Amino acid sequence: xxxxxxxxxxxQPILSLTGVLTIYTVAQARQExxxxxxxxxxxxxxxxxxEELDTAGAQLLLWLKRDASSRGTELALxxxxxxxxxxxxxxxxxxxxxxxxxxxPPSPSRSHHGS
Amino acid sequence: xxxxxxxxDDSISLRQVVSIALTNAGYEVIEACDGKDALTKLTGQxxxxxxxxxxxxxxxxxxxxxxxxxxxxxxxxxxxMLTTEAGEEKKKEGQAAGARAWxxxxxxxxxxxxxxxxxxxx
Amino acid sequence: MDLxxxxxxxxxxxxxxxxxxxxxxxxxxxxxxxxxxxxxxxRAVHTIKGSAGLFGLDPIxxxxxxxxxxxxxxxxxxxxxxxxxxxxxxxCHDHLASLITSTQEGVEETPESHEGSQRLLNQLIPYLxxxxxxxxxxxxxxxxxxxxxxxxxxxxxxxxxxxxxDVLRNGMDPLSFVRYLGTLGKIVHLASVVxxxxxxxxxxxxxxxxxIELDLDTDADRQTIxxxxxxxxxxxxxxxxxxHSKVEEYIAFIRAMPEDERFLGEILVAGGCxxxxxxxxxxxxxxxxxxxxxxxxxRLIGTILIEDQAVPPPVVAAALDKQKKFQDRQAQEMKVVxxxxxxxxxxxxxxxxxxxxxxxxxxxxxxxxxxxxxEATTIVNKLxxxxxxxxxxxxxxxxxxxxxxxxxxxxxxxxxxxxSIELELHGGDTELDKTIVEKLxxxxxxxxxxxxxxxxxxxxVRRARGKPDTGSLSLNAFHDSGSIxxxxxxxxxxxxxxxxxxxxxxxxxxxxxxxxxxxxxxxxIFEPGFSTAEAITKLSGRGxxxxxxxxxxxxxxxxxxxxxxxxxxxxxxxxxxLTLAIIDGFRVGIGTASYVLPLDLVIECLDLGPFLESExxxxxxxxxxxxxxxxxxxxxxxxxxxxxRERVVVVQYGETRAGLVVDRLMGEFQTVIKPLGNLFKxxxxxxxxxxxGSGEVALILDVPQLIQLASxxxxxxxxxxxxxxxxxxS
Numbered sequence: 026x027x028x029x030x031x032x033x034x035x036x037q038p039i040l041s042l043t044g045v046l047t048i049y050t051v052a053q054a055r056q057e058x059x060x061x062x063x064x065x066x067x068x069x070x071x072x073x074x075x076e077e078l079d080t081a082g083a084q085l086l087l088w089l090k091r092d093a094s095s096r097g098t099e100l101a102l103x104x105x106x107x108x109x110x111x112x113x114x115x116x117x118x119x120x121x122x123x124x125x126x127x128x129x130p131p132s133p134s135r136s137h138h139g140s
Numbered sequence: 141x142x143x144x145x146x147x148x149d150d151s152i153s154l155r156q157v158v159s160i161a162l163t164n165a166g167y168e169v170i171e172a173c174d175g176k177d178a179l180t181k182l183t184g185q186x187x188x189x190x191x192x193x194x195x196x197x198x199x200x201x202x203x204x205x206x207x208x209x210x211x212x213x214x215x216x217x218x219x220x221m222l223t224t225e226a227g228e229e230k231k232k233e234g235q236a237a238g239a240r241a242w243x244x245x246x247x248x249x250x251x252x253x254x255x256x257x258x259x260x261x262x
Numbered sequence: 263m264d265l266x267x268x269x270x271x272x273x274x275x276x277x278x279x280x281x282x283x284x285x286x287x288x289x290x291x292x293x294x295x296x297x298x299x300x301x302x303x304x305r306a307v308h309t310i311k312g313s314a315g316l317f318g319l320d321p322i323x324x325x326x327x328x329x330x331x332x333x334x335x336x337x338x339x340x341x342x343x344x345x346x347x348x349x350x351x352x353x354c355h356d357h358l359a360s361l362i363t364s365t366q367e368g369v370e371e372t373p374e375s376h377e378g379s380q381r382l383l384n385q386l387i388p389y390l391x392x393x394x395x396x397x398x399x400x401x402x403x404x405x406x407x408x409x410x411x412x413x414x415x416x417x418x419x420x421x422x423x424x425x426x427x428d429v430l431r432n433g434m435d436p437l438s439f440v441r442y443l444g445t446l447g448k449i450v451h452l453a454s455v456v457x458x459x460x461x462x463x464x465x466x467x468x469x470x471x472x473x474i475e476l477d478l479d480t481d482a483d484r485q486t487i488x489x490x491x492x493x494x495x496x497x498x499x500x501x502x503x504x505x506h507s508k509v510e511e512y513i514a515f516i517r518a519m520p521e522d523e524r525f526l527g528e529i530l531v532a533g534g535c536x537x538x539x540x541x542x543x544x545x546x547x548x549x550x551x552x553x554x555x556x557x558x559x560x561r562l563i564g565t566i567l568i569e570d571q572a573v574p575p576p577v578v579a580a581a582l583d584k585q586k587k588f589q590d591r592q593a594q595e596m597k598v599v600x601x602x603x604x605x606x607x608x609x610x611x612x613x614x615x616x617x618x619x620x621x622x623x624x625x626x627x628x629x630x631x632x633x634x635x636x637e638a639t640t641i642v643n644k645l646x647x648x649x650x651x652x653x654x655x656x657x658x659x660x661x662x663x664x665x666x667x668x669x670x671x672x673x674x675x676x677x678x679x680x681x682s683i684e685l686e687l688h689g690g691d692t693e694l695d696k697t698i699v700e701k702l703x704x705x706x707x708x709x710x711x712x713x714x715x716x717x718x719x720x721x722x723v724r725r726a727r728g729k730p731d732t733g734s735l736s737l738n739a740f741h742d743s744g745s746i747x748x749x750x751x752x753x754x755x756x757x758x759x760x761x762x763x764x765x766x767x768x769x770x771x772x773x774x775x776x777x778x779x780x781x782x783x784x785x786x787i788f789e790p791g792f793s794t795a796e797a798i799t800k801l802s803g804r805g806x807x808x809x810x811x812x813x814x815x816x817x818x819x820x821x822x823x824x825x826x827x828x829x830x831x832x833x834x835x836x837x838x839x840l841t842l843a844i845i846d847g848f849r850v851g852i853g854t855a856s857y858v859l860p861l862d863l864v865i866e867c868l869d870l871g872p873f874l875e876s877e878x879x880x881x882x883x884x885x886x887x888x889x890x891x892x893x894x895x896x897x898x899x900x901x902x903x904x905x906x907r908e909r910v911v912v913v914q915y916g917e918t919r920a921g922l923v924v925d926r927l928m929g930e931f932q933t934v935i936k937p938l939g940n941l942f943k944x945x946x947x948x949x950x951x952x953x954x955g956s957g958e959v960a961l962i963l964d965v966p967q968l969i970q971l972a973s974x975x976x977x978x979x980x981x982x983x984x985x986x987x988x989x990x991x992s
Contacts, residue, residue, distance in 0.1 A: 149312075150305075150309060151272075151275060151309045151312060151313045152271050152275055153268050153269070153271045153272030153275050153313045153316070154309070154312055154313045154316055156268040156271060157265070157268055157313070157316040157317070158316070160264075160265065160268065193312075195304070195305050195308055195309075196305075197305070216430065216431065216432075216433050216468075217433050218432075218433035218434055218435075219433055222312070224308060224311070224312075224330065229338070238431070238432050238433075239432075240432045240433075240434060240493045240494065240496070240497070241433075241434070241493040242493075245308070245311065245312035245315060246311050246312050246313075246314060246315015246316065246323050247315055247316070248315065248316065248318060249316060254489075255493075257442050257445065258438065258439060258442045258490055258492075258493065259433075259434065259435075259438050259493070260438055261438070261441050261442065261445070
């Protein structure tokens with residue numbers, strides 16, 4: 026189960042994810058997250074409620090990030106939960122995301138453009 | 141929270157040995173005696189991995205695997221199939237159904253434990 | 263739960279599987295559709311092999327492996343199951359059974375068992391030829407020793423992995439392999455390769471795009487590291503570079519990596535492939551939705567795909583319904599519970615004590631004349647009676663399993679003797695006490711062997727007598743007035759009376775020229791010393807005389823009747839009590855003592871008389887029938903005078919009736935049978951003892967013996983089986 030919750034913090038729209046972001050939920054999340062982000066014009070994804078993350082989930086986060094940047098916007102991942110940190114550490118993907126772990130303000134993306 | 145493993149085999153002794161080995165390693169274990177029993181036991185259960193024999197009465201392992209893959213809750217749950225060298229044909233059938241993890245019978249409990257650990261750690 | 267206990271479970275399980283295998287093997291030749299039997303046999307061996315492997319029982323694994331391979335070829339119809347192979351597989355079954363027995367005794371392998379395995383394996387191997395499977399032992403991939411790390415510029419293994427697109431869908435998470443690698447050693451360096459992850463709409467969230475480059479510092483060998491990826495090896499690209507690799511090797515390695523060649527087209531191909539799979543998935547989903555009423559419920563495949571197969575209610579309903587059906591069937595299957603035999607025995611023992619205690623309470627209630635207490639004890643007694651019946655019925659087992667074993671024995675023995683014999687089994691569902699069934703198996707085995715050996719004639723003789731080539735042997739079980747009858751009948755030559763007489767004289771059992779009735783002659787075969795005691799083993803039943811058979815049946819409080827027609831066949835009838843533990847008794851008194859008769863055998867009670875001709879004949883005229891009678895007072899040499907009005911209890915056993923003369927009739931009584939000590943074994947007419955409610959001991963009368971005594975009042979002390987009464991009127 027993955028649930029979505031939109032809120033505002035410091036006049037900044039935030040989309041929070043709660044539950045598991047795994048192979049079981051990515052297909053749905055791939056549709057829902059971009060749609061909800063677009064609707065609220067949100068640029069921050071709060072990951073504090075993620076209880077479980079797997080390769081499929083990590084791929085989705087990376088795709089979201091790249092998708093945003095290819096449309097000329099930024100997507101910041103914030104408030105990484107321990108489950109998220111563990112996976113990003115294990116796959117050494119922290120650099121690929123370029124987000125400051127555990128802090129909400131987005132930092133400039135260093136993600137690859139083209140390959 | 142401990143990871144839960146379902147073991148499906150018609151041999152009580154095999155199930156018990158596997159249960160002991162997995163429980164000692166820190167997993168929770170649910171036992172079922174054939175595919176049908178397994179489907180019943182799965183109801184309302186969060187299972188992280190399934191181990192299933194191929195050759196069983198009532199419902200064999202391949203049919204069970206197919207049924208499990210149709211269930212949205214277990215569609216992507218890793219399944220280890222227990223097989224024999226003699227079961228090449230079954231293996232092909234199983235691969236068509238999406239089975240990738242095979243452990244060849246007879247095996248020692250440690251061998252199965254290694255296979256399980258590759259897919260999930262306790 | 264400890265392993266030793268599980269091993270016991272394994273042994274029990276293996277025994278059951280072997281029994282199933284044997285049954286299947288024996289039935290296979292008559293089986294019109296042997297597919298299921300062959301499957302069952304295969305499964306039995308397969309399961310034994312699998313479980314034995316868990317316990318490291320290598321001799322069993324090695325042996326069953328080859329048997330299984332042969333079975334598999336039978337199953338896939340590569341070879342046919344001819345009688346020779348059936349016999350060989352039966353031998354294999356026996357050998358496996360003996361290996362299991364050794365395991366139970368804690369012996370893994372003896373030189374003999376090894377030799378036995380080898381001998382059978384050699385016979386099995388020809389059945390595997392042409393299949394390339396001549397190896398008799400499963401080959402394990404031996405771990406390859408690798409160059410141990412001795413220091414150098416790179417002490418780590420380098421792993422380059424590109425996971426296949428379907429890895430995630432197959433339930434495998436690359437993360438788990440990385441985590442597992444972490445248990446083998448230290449991941450010094452890791453880089454995720456995410457170049458294949460597409461932008462925009464080409465991205466499929468369930469496809470794996472991940473690749474990993476990592477350095478692992480470990481003592482593990484190449485095989486172990488490679489095996490980490492064994493479940494994804496087929497779909498993925500895995501390259502290993504051992505430690506101490508040279509720079510040139512590294513460069514060559516890197517050049518061989520897919521990203522360097524920029525295989526972008528590959529990604530697209532992979533994408534297309536995925537769509538096909540998803541389509542299949544969606545088709546299945548749609549089909550499940552359609553199942554309800556055969557009409558497609560609006561959703562098109564595309565919609566399903568887009569909506570991500572989010573659980574459609576009808577599918578859930580169908581799944582739930584199916585699960586409920588499974589549960590129902592499960593509940594049915596669970597109706598049989600296995601209980602350890604000794605637990606049942608203990609229960610029956612306790613119920614026995616309960617019966618005695620209940621009777622004692624009842625007796626006291628009668629003494630104190632307290633109506634309310636009497637009422638209470640009556641209810642308790644009624645319940646105790648029901649518990650008794652239920653407890654006893656728990657011990658009842660069908661004789662079918664015992665009967666089925668004879669298929670094998672008949673097959674083996676008839677082959678041994680070169681005779682063709684057909685075995686018919688009837689009444690396999692007849693239930694009798696577990697203990698009786700167990701003790702019956704040896705005598706029955708001997709009787710059957712005897713029938714095949716001595717009863718059914720050789721082919722030449724049969725042809726000469728105009729009988730069919732195939733001899734017939736039947737085992738039959740049924741209930742008959744409170745006892746169970748087991749018949750073994752053959753269509754053989756019958757007992758040769760002249761031969762029996764000659765042999766009996768030779769062995770000094772009877773005098774030369776003694777005049778004996780037909781029944782008396784046939785009963786001679788049960789005399790001790792009649793059989794040629796080649797005495798091999800008691801277990802196999804070979805060489806044990808018929809006297810031992812009769813002794814065994816006597817111990818079960820049963821009797822044997824023999825009916826034989828020269829050149830036409832013999833029927834041997836064993837009559838057994840329903841149970842050994844508790845019976846409904848009928849209490850009678852002589853002087854101050856009381857005795858118990860099994861109620862089932864009591865026909866009626868009447869006053870003594872009128873006598874036929876004179877009292878000394880020991881015969882009464884019972885409504886025109888001649889009824890021999892016996893005064894228990896005389897049999898047990900009771901002192902004192904009989905009352906003026908003596909009573910007769912008419913008892914019947916089998917076809918024979920007799921009257922037992924007693925002083926008093928004391929009514930029905932639940933009787934817990936206690937075995938008699940050895941001292942009393944010699945006392946005639948007594949079969950056991952019981953404890954009365956008052957605490958007194960009463961003897962249980964052995965009715966068959968008494969009837970026999972009554973029927974042949976002059977026969978002295980020699981015991982004989984019951985014979986038929988003379989014609990009813992004189």
